[in-house]
Amino acid sequence: MATDELAGAAPELLQDLVDANHILYHLRVVDGFGHVSIRHPHDPGLFIISRSMAPALVTQSDLMCIRLDGRPVSDYAPAPYLERFIHGEIYRAREDVVAVVHSHSAAIIPFGVVPGVTLRPISHMGGFIGEGAPVFEIRNTAGPGSDMLVRNNELGAALAKSLGKHNLVLMRGHGSTAVASLNVRQAVYRAVYAEMNARLQSEALRLGTPVYLTAAEAAGAALANDNQQDRAWNLWKREVG
Numbered sequence: 001m002a003t004d005e006l007a008g009a010a011p012e013l014l015q016d017l018v019d020a021n022h023i024l025y026h027l028r029v030v031d032g033f034g035h036v037s038i039r040h041p042h043d044p045g046l047f048i049i050s051r052s053m054a055p056a057l058v059t060q061s062d063l064m065c066i067r068l069d070g071r072p073v074s075d076y077a078p079a080p081y082l083e084r085f086i087h088g089e090i091y092r093a094r095e096d097v098v099a100v101v102h103s104h105s106a107a108i109i110p111f112g113v114v115p116g117v118t119l120r121p122i123s124h125m126g127g128f129i130g131e132g133a134p135v136f137e138i139r140n141t142a143g144p145g146s147d148m149l150v151r152n153n154e155l156g157a158a159l160a161k162s163l164g165k166h167n168l169v170l171m172r173g174h175g176s177t178a179v180a181s182l183n184v185r186q187a188v189y190r191a192v193y194a195e196m197n198a199r200l201q202s203e204a205l206r207l208g209t210p211v212y213l214t215a216a217e218a219a220g221a222a223l224a225n226d227n228q229q230d231r232a233w234n235l236w237k238r239e240v241g
């Protein structure tokens with residue numbers, strides 16, 4: 001759409017959102033599915049996200065504005081993502097969050113389905129995972145017969161509650177959602193390195209009992225990486241350019 005509702009957003013910000021879509025596909029965090037959004041820079045009650053389509057194909061003309069309750073701003077909006085409620089309810093619950101990535105990246109899934117096994121920071125690049133990622137159990141809200149999708153406000157709010165103050169929440173049998181308080185680049189970074197951390201942790205668990213980062217190490221590493229994130233972003237942007 002990229003119509004009047006997006007007029008107040010800087011073109012560079014919208015381009016970052018388009019690039020985020022392409023980078024997440026390039027690094028195989030998303031495939032035909034998954035989505036990334038930013039909070040509207042001038043209206044915290046709105047977020048900006050692509051219309052329902054594969055992330056690799058998104059252009060600025062595909063971006064649309066959605067209210068936190070999931071209703072598109074435009075009466076003539078194209079079909080939105082079914083799981084837009086993930087984004088809206090997290091933005092509603094977390095005033096600090098400015099970007100959200102939802103994906104079904106494969107390496108993370110096992111950590112959401114084995115009771116007692118928690119995704120924890122195993123290298124400094126995963127420091128943002130803190131003391132471990134919580135797991136959202138959709139059955140607690142939707143019962144035992146859902147299609148596993150966060151397709152309404154009630155499920156989105158329950159997911160946001162599971163996320164709490166964390167940067168990443170796993171979704172049992174489904175995927176994960178990463179959030180950022182700096183910008184969309186930080187959200188992409190977190191989604192990419194959540195996937196890498198999951199691969200490394202699975203490898204380490206095969207060898208024995210891993211030694212994880214302490215909470216202080218995780219916090220220190222996360223801060224250091226936040227200050228370096230454009231280094232990775234600029235490389236990824238060139239790769240998809």
Ligand SMILES: [Zn+2]
Pocket residue numbers: 034083102103104149174175
């Ligand atoms: Zn999903």
